[in-house]
Amino acid sequence: MFREVVEAEDACVLGPGLGLGWNGLGTHARDLILTCVIALVFSYEVRDAAEFERVYGPSGEWAEFFRRGRGFIGTELLRDVEAPSRFLVVDRWESADAYNAFVAEHREEYMQRVDATGFHYDSELRFGTFESVWD
Numbered sequence: 001m002f003r004e005v006v007e008a009e010d011a012c013v014l015g016p017g018l019g020l021g022w023n024g025l026g027t028h029a030r031d032l033i034l035t036c037v038i039a040l041v042f043s044y045e046v047r048d049a050a051e052f053e054r055v056y057g058p059s060g061e062w063a064e065f066f067r068r069g070r071g072f073i074g075t076e077l078l079r080d081v082e083a084p085s086r087f088l089v090v091d092r093w094e095s096a097d098a099y100n101a102f103v104a105e106h107r108e109e110y111m112q113r114v115d116a117t118g119f120h121y122d123s124e125l126r127f128g129t130f131e132s133v134w135d
Contacts, residue, residue: 036134037073038099040091041127049084052120053077056089065113066091068106071098088127096129 046052055061056077063075071094080086093099103110 036095037132038093038096039130039132040093040099041130042089042091043125043127044087044089044121045123046085046087046121048120049079049087052087053079055117055120056087061117062089062091062113065106065109066102069093069098069102071095072102 044052044056053060056075057063058075058077060075060077066072066075073092073094076088076090076092078088078090080088091099093102
């Protein structure tokens with residue numbers, strides 16, 4: 001299944017953070033972190049768990065491909081403890097625009113990878129695109 005273009009409002013802004021700003025003078029400048037992150041969430045039923053983890057895990061082929069993209073944060077792979085052949089993949093991006101730009105720029109290779117890696121699972125379900133909720 002093609003990881004669809006995201007149509008979420010891209011309202012990401014920088015805001016107060018946790019001490020990430022540094023002015024180089026021994027004191028912290030105004031603390032800033034990204035306060036809006038999107039997460040594309042997929043569920044998979046897989047044939048070979050070890051091979052799936054190799055391809056879809058945080059250091060896997062898909063994550064390495066996404067790392068070329070500006071705004072890619074990372075991939076998280078979760079295995080269901082009650083059904084070990086079921087996984088969740090969570091791909092995080094700084095914004096919907098960042099993800100969409102990556103897909104547009106790499107569309108041909110993206111589709112080739114979809115075709116080349118589809119045999120690793122029996123089913124794929126796209127749960128949706130989620131955004132971070134901050135207090």
